Amino acid sequence: MSSLTLSNISKRYPVRRDLLGRVVDEFSAVDGVSLTVPHGKTLGLVGESGCGKTTLGRIAVRLLQPTTGEVRLDGRDFARFTRQERKQVRPKIQMVFQDTQTSLDPRMTVEAIVAEPLRANRIVERSSLNERVTILLERCGLDIDHLQRYPHELSGGQRQRVVIARALATEPDVIVLDEPTSALDVSVQAQVLNLLKDVQDELGLTYVFISHDLGVVRFMSDDVAVMYLGRIVEKGPAEEVFTSPLHPYTKLLLRSVPRPDPSARAELSTSRPGEVAAGTALPAGCGFAPRCPHARPACGEQPELRQIGGHDAACWAAESWHPNGVEVG
Known part of the structure; x- marks a missing residue:
């Protein structure tokens, strides 16, 4: 199992350049953040909209490259991996996105969506593909009737279960969850949160749980980091931070x-x-x-x-x- 460490992460975007194309003004989305998430634990990341939570999560899974700093898995800098090592490690860290509508291809069936990472990473033989997809969906609370449905034929909670099943397909060690319940009804939120808890206990997963809902973060997290303007202003055990x-x-x-x-x-x-x-x-x-x-x-x-x-x-x-x-x- 992998632990995740972010060391002095900064992300800046150029806002204005001079006539020679040199950057003279930058926007700082993340500014010098350092965090460690031990394997099997959940770090809750909270703060107002625009504070840099999602940017930090995308950097953690290397969807974005940091301007400065390092992302370490088990003590090794992700950026220093060879191409072959990166190919082997990338399936071990996955992300669940906030908007299920845009994170699922509307032209693909549920079966094809969940099978895609299995095919891409050659995790199972072609003959076992359908069986593996069915097992993943059942683990996430869906059944065989959902296999041939398209995303628009599912409810918000069902789409989120498909997204979670897709993230689990590569047998990851670390999952970054970006507002996974913000678009769901309260009753459905509880079901999805309990699902995430059960899966974590069963598989020993490490979570980075990004949310602005403090009640949800308190329920899910072992530790909490509070972000403001791209910086961590407080971090510690969840109960201590909340009480x-x-x-x-x-x-x-x-x-x-x-x-x-x-x-x-x-x-x-x-x-x-x-x-x-x-x-x-x-x-x-x-x-x-x-x-x-x-x-x-x-x-x-x-x-x-x-x-x-x-x-x-x-x-x-x-x-x-x-x-x-x-x-x-």
């Missing part, structure tokens, strides 16, 4: 979860008015400083405040926290 958040942005996310209590609405105001920093002009220090109610002038200037190193380190900007992470106020 004792340290960074003001994490607290803001948790307080934004809808609660059926009118008296709790006043608690939602946990940040001061301010613009979200542009990806082309990130502060040297903490990116949340312009919106943080505890921010000091140095917060946006000191590079050591760019990212929180772990859940034992609190936000140094909050006056109620000691720099070593011990609450004093």
